[in-house]
Amino acid sequence: MNIAVIGTGYVGLPTGVGFAELGNNVICIDKLSAKIDMLNSGKITIFEEGLEDLYHKNRSEGVLKFSSDIGDIEWADVVIIAVGTPTHPVTKEADLKYLYQAAEDIAPHLKKYTVVAIKSTVPVSTGESVEKLIAKMNPSADFDLVSLPEFLREGFAVYDFFNPDRIVIGTDSERAVLILKRLYEPFEGKTKILVTARNSAEVIKYASNAFLAMKVLYINEISNFCEKCGARIEEVALGIGLDSRIGPKFLKPGPGYGGSCFPKDTLALANMAKRCNVNLHLTDTAIEKNEQRKIDMAHRIAELVPDGATVAVLGLTYKSGTDDVRESPAVDICRELLRLGVALRAYDPKGMNNAREQLKDAVYYAKNPYDAAGGADILAILTEWSEFAKLNFRRVKAAMRQAKIIDLRNLLARDQVEGFEYHRLGEGCLESEKMREQIAPIN
Numbered sequence: 475m476n477i478a479v480i481g482t483g484y485v486g487l488p489t490g491v492g493f494a495e496l497g498n499n500v501i502c503i504d505k506l507s508a509k510i511d512m513l514n515s516g517k518i519t520i521f522e523e524g525l526e527d528l529y530h531k532n533r534s535e536g537v538l539k540f541s542s543d544i545g546d547i548e549w550a551d552v553v554i555i556a557v558g559t560p561t562h563p564v565t566k567e568a569d570l571k572y573l574y575q576a577a578e579d580i581a582p583h584l585k586k587y588t589v590v591a592i593k594s595t596v597p598v599s600t601g602e603s604v605e606k607l608i609a610k611m612n613p614s615a616d617f618d619l620v621s622l623p624e625f626l627r628e629g630f631a632v633y634d635f636f637n638p639d640r641i642v643i644g645t646d647s648e649r650a651v652l653i654l655k656r657l658y659e660p661f662e663g664k665t666k667i668l669v670t671a672r673n674s675a676e677v678i679k680y681a682s683n684a685f686l687a688m689k690v691l692y693i694n695e696i697s698n699f700c701e702k703c704g705a706r707i708e709e710v711a712l713g714i715g716l717d718s719r720i721g722p723k724f725l726k727p728g729p730g731y732g733g734s735c736f737p738k739d740t741l742a743l744a745n746m747a748k749r750c751n752v753n754l755h756l757t758d759t760a761i762e763k764n765e766q767r768k769i770d771m772a773h774r775i776a777e778l779v780p781d782g783a784t785v786a787v788l789g790l791t792y793k794s795g796t797d798d799v800r801e802s803p804a805v806d807i808c809r810e811l812l813r814l815g816v817a818l819r820a821y822d823p824k825g826m827n828n829a830r831e832q833l834k835d836a837v838y839y840a841k842n843p844y845d846a847a848g849g850a851d852i853l854a855i856l857t858e859w860s861e862f863a864k865l866n867f868r869r870v871k872a873a874m875r876q877a878k879i880i881d882l883r884n885l886l887a888r889d890q891v892e893g894f895e896y897h898r899l900g901e902g903c904l905e906s907e908k909m910r911e912q913i914a915p916i917n
């Protein structure tokens with residue numbers, strides 16, 4: 475099948491590469507010609523495990539092409555729109571300017587029956603308005619406008635492309651369903667393909683992300699409680715997650731959720747619902763508490779060191795496996811620490827360039843974790859990169875001014891950090907008589 479993907483970012487590139495690998499002819503289009511030039515010169519633009527090899531393989535086989543000319547969509551059977559939908563500065567819903575621009579750009583080039591599928595995360599009924607826009611711009615266009623929400627996780631984009639939990643196709647058009655089922659034929663029998671109304675598909679995406687965001691907040695709250703009652707969050711999370719109604723994922727305590735999706739999608743959902751005169755109290759609370767969580771974590775670090783101290787920060791991306799620092803809790807924690815007058819020495823295996831754009835010269839960008847630890851009063855692990863668990867902690871200790879670690883990802887084992895004052899999330903100790911008294915049953 476011939477596929478065009480509009481928008482070659484964290485979703486569009488893995489999607490294009492993935493469909494090429496499945497035997498389709500794919501053209502990835504982006505309005506940023508510098509990005510397309512780079513991809514056409516053999517250099518990949520983002521880091522995702524396994525993506526680079528597949529990109530080179532399919533490019534060299536001639537089934538994966540890149541272009542900044544929107545006219546190249548004319549031969550496509552399916553046009554997938556994967557442009558960004560960031561938070562709108564005023565409405566705090568999704569800003570649809572890139573999406574509408576993409577729709578306007580493709581409209582004149584729809585010359586035969588085409589499925590136009592929106593993979594970008596968009597507010598409910600956006601499909602309808604994009605359909606009207608294209609029809610108005612090109613009344614003779616023969617097309618169906620489908621919602622095809624994306625659920626991949628950054629850091630696992632390639633894995634998730636080939637192993638999706640489900641594929642949701644939002645349309646009433648049987649013709650479009652037939653074509654998309656053909657496209658997704660390699661997944662038949664392996665994953666559930668759910669055909670829904672277009673509006674339902676749009677809501678499924680937002681409702682899924684808001685639910686996961688709340689799960690993260692919930693375990694963080696329980697983690698706080700464990701710290702005060704002598705329980706251990708890892709054991710508690712394991713016990714909760716073994717319940718098949720709950721499941722084990724997203725039950726790790728941490729510094730709050732981040733990334734390009736959860737923060738903007740929870741905000742968009744809450745504001746969209748308000749417009750429909752519905753209050754989503756749980757979502758509203760999640761948004762507020764997640765902001766607070768990041769501030770609390772920065773203060774937790776600062777309280778462990780004297781005024782004017784130096785903090786070694788390990789991890790700047792919002793999670794491991796990606797170079798993405800958009801809405802990264804690590805970056806927000808750095809900002810708050812800087813505001814508190816702390817000096818920062820930071821290191822991240824993949825996110826240094828992107829973090830530099832956000833934190834500018836306020837931070838010393840270290841060459842490696844040991845360089846970050848140099849002269850620091852505390853080492854703060856903010857992202858769960860597995861390489862941080864493999865450090866030589868004797869060398870880390872020798873580099874530091876004080877042997878202190880705060881591990882906001884519960885990445886390290888206690889025996890690795892012997893000789894350090896070591897703090898992690900969600901572990902209370904019952905040594906204090908006051909705590910015992912406080913939690914003793916009242917009858």
Ligand SMILES: NC(=O)c1ccc[n+]([C@@H]2O[C@H](COP(=O)([O-])OP(=O)(O)OC[C@H]3O[C@@H](n4cnc5c(N)ncnc54)[C@H](O)[C@@H]3O)[C@@H](O)[C@H]2O)c1
Pocket residue numbers: 480481482483484485486503504505506509556557558559572573575576579593594595596624625626627628734735
């Ligand atoms: N990143 C994720 O993990 C993820 C997961 C699921 C869904 N989504 C959703 O997918 C969408 C894309 O997210 P992303 O992270 O890939 O964004 P991104 O910013 O990484 O990529 C978007 C790309 O679209 C390009 N673009 C914008 N307007 C264009 C136009 N008119 N024509 C051609 N190209 C254009 C931009 O130059 C950019 O390269 C968003 O709606 C997001 O919410 C993202």
